[in-house]
Amino acid sequence: MDKIARIDMGAAGGPKVTYEEVGEYAGLGGRALTSLFIAKEVHPLCHPLGAENKLIFAPGMLSGTTGSMTGRLSVGCKSPLTGTIKESNAGGQAAQVLARIGYAAVILEGKPKGDDLYKIIINKDGIKVETDNRLKLLDNYPLVEKLRTEYGDKVAYITIGSAGERQLLAASIACTDPELRPTRHCGRGGVGAVMGAKRVKAIILDDAGMKMRPAKDPEKFRDANRRFVEGLRKHPVTGEGLPAYGTNILTNVLNEAGGYPTYNFKTGVFPGGSKISGEAQAELEIKRGGTATHGCHRGCVIQCSGIYNDKDGHYITKQPEYETVWSHGGNCGIDDLDTIARLDFMDDNFGLDTIEMGATIGVAMDAGLAEFGDREAAIRLMEEVGKGTPLGRVLGCGAEITGKVFGVEKVPVVKGQAIPAYDPRPIQGIGVTYATTTMGADHTAGYAIATNILKVGGDVDPLKTEGQVELSRNLQIATAAIDSTGMCLFIAFAIMDQPETFQALLDMLGSFYGIEMTGDDVVALGKRVLSAERDFNARAGFTKQHDRLPRFFYTDPIEPHNQVFSVPDEELDQVFNW
Amino acid sequence: MEAPLIRLTLTLPSALMGEFFPILQQGFLVTAHVGCTLQRLLCRQWGISPDYVATRITTIFLDSRATDNVETAIVRDGSTIALSGAMPGLVGATMRRGGHLAAMRGAMTHQENPTEAVDRIGTVRVKLFNLLLPDLGPGFLKRGILMGCSDVIAFFQERGETFWESCDGGSINGTPVSPGLLQTTHPLCTGGSVRLTVNFR
Numbered sequence: 001m002d003k004i005a006r007i008d009m010g011a012a013g014g015p016k017v018t019y020e021e022v023g024e025y026a027g028l029g030g031r032a033l034t035s036l037f038i039a040k041e042v043h044p045l046c047h048p049l050g051a052e053n054k055l056i057f058a059p060g061m062l063s064g065t066t067g068s069m070t071g072r073l074s075v076g077c078k079s080p081l082t083g084t085i086k087e088s089n090a091g092g093q094a095a096q097v098l099a100r101i102g103y104a105a106v107i108l109e110g111k112p113k114g115d116d117l118y119k120i121i122i123n124k125d126g127i128k129v130e131t132d133n134r135l136k137l138l139d140n141y142p143l144v145e146k147l148r149t150e151y152g153d154k155v156a157y158i159t160i161g162s163a164g165e166r167q168l169l170a171a172s173i174a175c176t177d178p179e180l181r182p183t184r185h186c187g188r189g190g191v192g193a194v195m196g197a198k199r200v201k202a203i204i205l206d207d208a209g210m211k212m213r214p215a216k217d218p219e220k221f222r223d224a225n226r227r228f229v230e231g232l233r234k235h236p237v238t239g240e241g242l243p244a245y246g247t248n249i250l251t252n253v254l255n256e257a258g259g260y261p262t263y264n265f266k267t268g269v270f271p272g273g274s275k276i277s278g279e280a281q282a283e284l285e286i287k288r289g290g291t292a293t294h295g296c297h298r299g300c301v302i303q304c305s306g307i308y309n310d311k312d313g314h315y316i317t318k319q320p321e322y323e324t325v326w327s328h329g330g331n332c333g334i335d336d337l338d339t340i341a342r343l344d345f346m347d348d349n350f351g352l353d354t355i356e357m358g359a360t361i362g363v364a365m366d367a368g369l370a371e372f373g374d375r376e377a378a379i380r381l382m383e384e385v386g387k388g389t390p391l392g393r394v395l396g397c398g399a400e401i402t403g404k405v406f407g408v409e410k411v412p413v414v415k416g417q418a419i420p421a422y423d424p425r426p427i428q429g430i431g432v433t434y435a436t437t438t439m440g441a442d443h444t445a446g447y448a449i450a451t452n453i454l455k456v457g458g459d460v461d462p463l464k465t466e467g468q469v470e471l472s473r474n475l476q477i478a479t480a481a482i483d484s485t486g487m488c489l490f491i492a493f494a495i496m497d498q499p500e501t502f503q504a505l506l507d508m509l510g511s512f513y514g515i516e517m518t519g520d521d522v523v524a525l526g527k528r529v530l531s532a533e534r535d536f537n538a539r540a541g542f543t544k545q546h547d548r549l550p551r552f553f554y555t556d557p558i559e560p561h562n563q564v565f566s567v568p569d570e571e572l573d574q575v576f577n578w
Numbered sequence: 579m580e581a582p583l584i585r586l587t588l589t590l591p592s593a594l595m596g597e598f599f600p601i602l603q604q605g606f607l608v609t610a611h612v613g614c615t616l617q618r619l620l621c622r623q624w625g626i627s628p629d630y631v632a633t634r635i636t637t638i639f640l641d642s643r644a645t646d647n648v649e650t651a652i653v654r655d656g657s658t659i660a661l662s663g664a665m666p667g668l669v670g671a672t673m674r675r676g677g678h679l680a681a682m683r684g685a686m687t688h689q690e691n692p693t694e695a696v697d698r699i700g701t702v703r704v705k706l707f708n709l710l711l712p713d714l715g716p717g718f719l720k721r722g723i724l725m726g727c728s729d730v731i732a733f734f735q736e737r738g739e740t741f742w743e744s745c746d747g748g749s750i751n752g753t754p755v756s757p758g759l760l761q762t763t764h765p766l767c768t769g770g771s772v773r774l775t776v777n778f779r
Contacts, residue, residue: 236636236664237664237665237666238666240664240709241665241708244708244709245708247667249666249670250665250667252603252660252662252707252708253662253665253669253670253673256705257639257686259686274600279599280603283596304666322667426683427669427683428683428684429672430668443668467681493664496671563684
């Protein structure tokens with residue numbers, strides 16, 4: 001990972017590839033690299049789908065090594081959905097392969113004239129950009145199948161479906177999993193639309209002839225990785241709960257807590273919750289010959305995913321995540337796992353963010369386009385998106401646009417991005433993160449729960465309700481740092497509870513790069529990333545007035561706790577004061 | 579006149595334990611001595627070891643409110659108790675008993691009501707989630723759970739061939755009944771409530 005490739009898609013005479021040293025970005029990865037780069041090189045007032053925007057792909061700091069859980073790929077740009085800076089990341093094989101080929105980042109710049117569609121082939125010999133108009137308007141599954149006939153199975157694919165090609169604002173970028181299914185998505189913020197604007201349909205990553213990235217101190221790295229894996233395996237969340245039930249283990253608990261947004265955020269309890277819980281999902285997957293335990297990339301020991309088959313045992317989709325089951329399920333009043341699985345497949349196939357699309361269909365239901373709970377209607381609305389009809393293009397541009405077009409008053413978005421599966425009224429702290437994150441409403445922006453062990457900020461009395469702002473700040477700093485390592489965020493549970501596992505992570509980073517890493521270094525990295533992102537957003541025209549939840553969260557109490565969001569604006573404005 | 583309580587006992591192979599998970603998640607009623615602390619209910623009445631309560635039941639909701647202290651929270655007649663193992667995610671960590679992110683819950687945290695709790699026999703609704711289903715489910719089913727007749731009928735109607743082929747049959751109010759008769763659900767169509775007891779072999 002000692003070089004950066006720039007591909008000028010708008011160069012005279014056709015796309016042009018140049019290579020450079022990593023320079024000032026040495027030792028950085030993931031979100032740190034994408035955000036610092038975008039903040040420096042992209043004009044904050046540019047049109048996100050124009051030639052001035054750049055799309056950067058960056059593996060994590062430890063991607064391409066033998067280290068476990070190191071497979072997150074970060075994608076950065078100015079978001080067409082939010083207008084803010086954006087980092088969206090995904091699992092799958094892409095980060096590992098790109099890192100092994102030797103790239104710290106691949107950057108798409110410019111915009112080609114004309115209607116040609118391109119694919120990019122990256123291997124040990126360099127980068128080739130080829131026109132391939134046979135791929136036009138193929139969706140992700142048939143697209144990957146077609147590419148496999150040419151490039152085989154020992155590669156990783158990064159692709160966009162028809163939604164990205166149409167530059168829909170909810171479009172995602174897909175990364176293939178170990179079975180070469182396009183199931184892992186950089187989902188949020190419309191990054192797929194930016195790739196579509198660059199007219200790049202697919203990136204083929206071939207690491208043939210390349211080896212694992214070597215550590216500076218191989219023995220120490222191997223030992224640290226062993227301790228890290230042991231820590232993950234012995235922890236009840238990463239060693240038991242997630243492997244058995246996946247992230248959808250949360251449905252029952254959120255529902256019980258009254259924090260499960262239902263019928264487009266009208267109530268906090270979904271009567272059909274237990275029918276679509278992770279427990280029910282796992283049982284069904286196993287009964288149908290699928291699996292409830294599956295890794296999204298090689299080297300994953302948590303294995304929080306699965307395979308969801310139909311009643312005849314045929315593959316429908318990968319195990320839908322909690323947020324997907326919520327968005328297409330309870331949020332739309334749908335209590336049928338088969339319908340949710342089909343919608344998940346359609347999202348993956350067309351190349352769409354599952355959270356944005358479920359929230360959008362919820363808004364569309366509020367607008368009267370369908371009844372809450374109408375399974376077939378939800379599928380029909382998604383089919384409109386896949387066909388690219390005028391209605392489908394509206395829906396494919398997300399909840400905010402759909403709400404405006406159909407005159408819906410209560411649209412759950414912050415900075416244009418749909419609020420995920422945790423209602424901020426009963427869970428006030430997450431509302432602080434939704435309101436203030438640099439990315440638009442995003443539950444993963446404040447997800448790295450290991451703030452105690454990371455020593456981010458001071459201690460907050462857990463039994464007092466004050467301190468939401470401080471907690472959110474600490475969480476966002478910690479998350480920015482973990483996103484930069486390229487590690488899966490789910491490692492946070494083990495490092496929160498087991499100091500020796502956190503030390504193992506620090507030792508992995510330290511022994512790989514030949515440096516001493518401390519918790520303070522991690523915190524400093526997180527702050528640096530957030531500061532750059534905030535600075536970009538400020539230059540893009542975002543002010544503290546944008547760091548607010550939609551008004552109805554302040555005025556409409558939600559059952560069963562009958563709470564509104566009550567953190568004062570003045571406190572929200574203190575989140576980034578450090 | 580209120581319909582009499584039907585005492586239904588089933589004997590099944592333990593491999594079919596998962597068939598009862600939907601009931602255990604949705605919630606079931608049990609008779610209990612109420613007016614006591616959660617700790618007393620869990621350990622003394624239900625026989626769950628204090629160590630298991632401390633280390634495995636990491637998230638507890640009492641009437642939809644996250645509960646940190648099982649030694650002070652009082653269970654009242656009609657309470658709903660939801661028990662969960664370790665949860666992922668920010669919200670999972672937030673709901674954890676005594677976790678350092680508990681402040682993020684806001685007013686969702688259970689605060690013990692100072693009004694006096696009456697010490698009596700009552701009923702509580704129990705919900706079991708995730709890792710606790712296979713651990714605690716068999717114990718509750720063996721002691722017996724209370725369900726509406728219509729819920730039991732719906733449960734039986736949703737069971738597949740495997741369930742009925744493996745079922746040894748059971749008894750209703752002490753009288754043996756065959757799986758075939760249970761499958762018709764006729765013996766349960768009298769309405770009222772069922773005390774369902776399941777013995778796993």
